[in-house]
Amino acid sequence: MTRLVVVSNRVALPNELKPGGLAHAMRSALREIGGIWFGWSGRTTSQTASMAQIQREGNVTFATLDLGKRDHEEYYAGFANRTLWPLFHFRPSLVDFTRQTWAAYRRVNAIFAEHLARFIEPDDLVWIHDYHLIPLASLLRERGIRARLGFFLHTPFPPPELLNMLPVHRELFEALADYDLVGFHTADYLRAFRDYILLEAHGEVNDTGVISVRGGRRSFRAGVFPIGIDVPEVSNLAAAAHAHPGCAQLHESLQGRALMIGVDRLDYSKGLPERFRAFGRLLEEYPEFKRQVTFLQIAPVSRTEVAEYRQLKRELERIAGGINGRFAEPDWTPVRYLNNAYPHAALTGYYRQARVGLVTPLRDGMNLVAKEYVASQDGDDPGVLVLSRFAGAARQMGGAILVNPHDQDGMVNAMRAAITMPLADRRARWRELMDGLEREDITAWRRSFLAALDVTAEARDGRLAGLAA
Numbered sequence: 067m068t069r070l071v072v073v074s075n076r077v078a079l080p081n082e083l084k085p086g087g088l089a090h091a092m093r094s095a096l097r098e099i100g101g102i103w104f105g106w107s108g109r110t111t112s113q114t115a116s117m118a119q120i121q122r123e124g125n126v127t128f129a130t131l132d133l134g135k136r137d138h139e140e141y142y143a144g145f146a147n148r149t150l151w152p153l154f155h156f157r158p159s160l161v162d163f164t165r166q167t168w169a170a171y172r173r174v175n176a177i178f179a180e181h182l183a184r185f186i187e188p189d190d191l192v193w194i195h196d197y198h199l200i201p202l203a204s205l206l207r208e209r210g211i212r213a214r215l216g217f218f219l220h221t222p223f224p225p226p227e228l229l230n231m232l233p234v235h236r237e238l239f240e241a242l243a244d245y246d247l248v249g250f251h252t253a254d255y256l257r258a259f260r261d262y263i264l265l266e267a268h269g270e271v272n273d274t275g276v277i278s279v280r281g282g283r284r285s286f287r288a289g290v291f292p293i294g295i296d297v298p299e300v301s302n303l304a305a306a307a308h309a310h311p312g313c314a315q316l317h318e319s320l321q322g323r324a325l326m327i328g329v330d331r332l333d334y335s336k337g338l339p340e341r342f343r344a345f346g347r348l349l350e351e352y353p354e355f356k357r358q359v360t361f362l363q364i365a366p367v368s369r370t371e372v373a374e375y376r377q378l379k380r381e382l383e384r385i386a387g388g389i390n391g392r393f394a395e396p397d398w399t400p401v402r403y404l405n406n407a408y409p410h411a412a413l414t415g416y417y418r419q420a421r422v423g424l425v426t427p428l429r430d431g432m433n434l435v436a437k438e439y440v441a442s443q444d445g446d447d448p449g450v451l452v453l454s455r456f457a458g459a460a461r462q463m464g465g466a467i468l469v470n471p472h473d474q475d476g477m478v479n480a481m482r483a484a485i486t487m488p489l490a491d492r493r494a495r496w497r498e499l500m501d502g503l504e505r506e507d508i509t510a511w512r513r514s515f516l517a518a519l520d521v522t523a524e525a526r527d528g529r530l531a532g533l534a535a
């Protein structure tokens with residue numbers, strides 16, 4: 067029987083609240099069909115564990131590993147989040163490359179491969195996620211694993227001119243060819259990947275999308291699979307959220323003022339300083355919004371092991387304090403800035419109360435908050451989404467007001483247009499956006515990727531059988 071084995075650095079263990087789109091998305095996908103989820107436990111110990119811990123919830127088995135302090139620091143906080151994350155988010159000046167963290171990245175991937183190889187069966191579909199685990203297919207193949215291996219990248223994939231700044235780019239990116247299928251959120255990322263293969267890996271892409279490398283000895287596929295959300299689940303939570311005490315308190319505290327909301331991990335890719343400054347400019351240029359609009363930014367801390375994330379936290383405290391110091395009045399605080407994480411039962415209710423959803427990253431693989439905001443609205447009186455053109459979600463969500471977060475005037479105009487948009491326009495935009503969310507939801511994402519992986523590997527086995535005959 068075919069089993070699904072999901073592998074990711076971040077695992078959403080039962081009853082754990084962990085902000086981050088990948089964990090939320092995989093939780094919904096696995097709950098639907100069951101399977102095994104393997105990854106880091108989220109705990110660091112003195113030494114990386116020699117045994118995976120197993121726990122079960124319904125039809126999902128979680129197998130997780132504690133990472134040693136040094137492995138975690140060099141692999142997760144080091145190569146994954148100080149080298150690859152800024153590189154994939156078009157921030158070369160933040161890229162910090164060392165041979166030491168590169169070695170740790172390969173070491174931890176080899177540990178993952180060693181554990182996984184023990185329980186992968188030949189008929190399994192193995193779905194590996196994100197930039198933490200790029201070398202895993204090669205390491206599993208070296209250990210004799212013949213099962214179907216798929217990889218999905220949740221971040222952007224930048225053009226080759228950026229990627230080739232990484233001293234080890236060939237070794238790292240050519241390893242993607244050992245998967246049967248490589249998936250991206252958008253056609254832009256796929257194009258950049260194909261360009262990389264043509265220019266740097268001397269590969270070829272044929273008319274049917276098959277990519278061949280290593281002088282034609284290895285072929286695989288790559289495709290576009292935009293991640294979605296569980297629309298009815300989010301909509302139902304939002305509709306029921308008025309009963310949630312936190313939602314009722316928020317409603318009362320607004321005293322009829324319009325709410326603008328942002329919900330993001332505290333990450334420099336999310337464009338938070340730009341968003342805060344644009345809100346300050348809005349109040350300066352359009353004083354009629356003073357006392358009429360409140361901006362709530364939920365920004366749970368993230369990756370605090372990395373210095374840039376700690377600096378960003380200080381910067382946002384300074385900007386929010388500056389805006390409040392300048393514009394606040396005894397009974398109105400323009401910016402409410404929170405570092406706590408909230409469960410979906412509360413978040414969906416906050417989204418529903420917000421006249422405007424601000425999702426303005428400088429770069430983002432997809433951005434699920436944009437989709438959750440729309441699915442949480444009341445269709446009779448929906449809010450308006452202001453969305454960065456640099457989020458993968460912008461490729462599917464043309465019904466939002468699209469902005470360039472580097473353009474402060476444009477951001478101010480977009481905020482103003484969103485707050486004042488007439489009901490008929492809000493309804494029309496919302497309907498268009500909801501149609502898209504329902505068409506390309508979490509189930510469609512999971513099904514289309516796994517169906518393509520099934521076909522791809524069958525084709526590969528056919529070729530291998532043909533070669534052997």
Ligand SMILES: O=P(O)(O)OC[C@H]1O[C@H](O[C@H]2O[C@H](CO)[C@@H](O)[C@H](O)[C@H]2O)[C@H](O)[C@@H](O)[C@@H]1O
Nearest residue numbers: 076086087088196220221293430431432433434
């Ligand atoms: O695991 P963390 O280091 O705490 O970070 C959380 C996740 O952040 C990134 O999420 C991405 O996946 C989302 C779903 O596809 C997508 O919408 C978003 O644009 C991405 O940023 C990261 O890629 C994950 O690996 C992390 O788990």
Ligand SMILES: O=c1ccn([C@@H]2O[C@H](COP(=O)(O)OP(=O)(O)O)[C@@H](O)[C@H]2O)c(=O)[nH]1
Nearest residue numbers: 085086087088090331366407408433434435
């Ligand atoms: O306090 C919070 C903040 C965020 N999230 C969730 O974290 C995910 C963020 O995913 P997104 O794709 O927007 O960005 P990422 O953090 O993965 O880069 C979304 O499902 C949010 O609802 C959450 O549950 N609680």
